[in-house]
Amino acid sequence: MTPTSITDSHTIIAATEDQTRALASRLGQAMRAGDVVALIGPLGSGKTTFAQGLAVGLGVAPDRNVASPTFALVNEHPGRVPFLHADLYRIKDPAELGELGLDEAFDRAASALEWADRFPEALPEDCLTITFETQADDSRRLSWKAQGPRSLALLQAMRQQPLDLR
Numbered sequence: 001m002t003p004t005s006i007t008d009s010h011t012i013i014a015a016t017e018d019q020t021r022a023l024a025s026r027l028g029q030a031m032r033a034g035d036v037v038a039l040i041g042p043l044g045s046g047k048t049t050f051a052q053g054l055a056v057g058l059g060v061a062p063d064r065n066v067a068s069p070t071f072a073l074v075n076e077h078p079g080r081v082p083f084l085h086a087d088l089y090r091i092k093d094p095a096e097l098g099e100l101g102l103d104e105a106f107d108r109a110a111s112a113l114e115w116a117d118r119f120p121e122a123l124p125e126d127c128l129t130i131t132f133e134t135q136a137d138d139s140r141r142l143s144w145k146a147q148g149p150r151s152l153a154l155l156q157a158m159r160q161q162p163l164d165l166r
Contacts, residue, residue, distance in 0.1 A: 010158070038130070066085060073090065074105070126148025127151055
């Protein structure tokens, strides 16, 4: 898809898994159906932990198991806003993407796609990309990039009320 001309970026350091979840929960509170977050980073960098925090912010019940959908590929969880959690790690061919039904899901749910960098063509034009990097002290550097008006609004909402990550 052709990117829109509206972009912005921001970087946050999360020292712990709890801070990563809290940050994601705040983002989840601001999300609505149609919002898509692309999660990029190596194994163990915090993508699934972030998705768990999104689920909290989206009102997914605490008894729901929000785990990496590595083998299921896509899980949908009911909440204040339905939450679609997908993992593109095991997808081998772009032709398989159509079978996941992501386009239809993007219309009815807030979505997080782990390993989104493997198939950027699966992402909508307007999407918030978060890249995870593990630091030497085991903290996580989260680099956020908004691409489009809605993802830019989400990024700006996160900036307006900084989260105390101490």
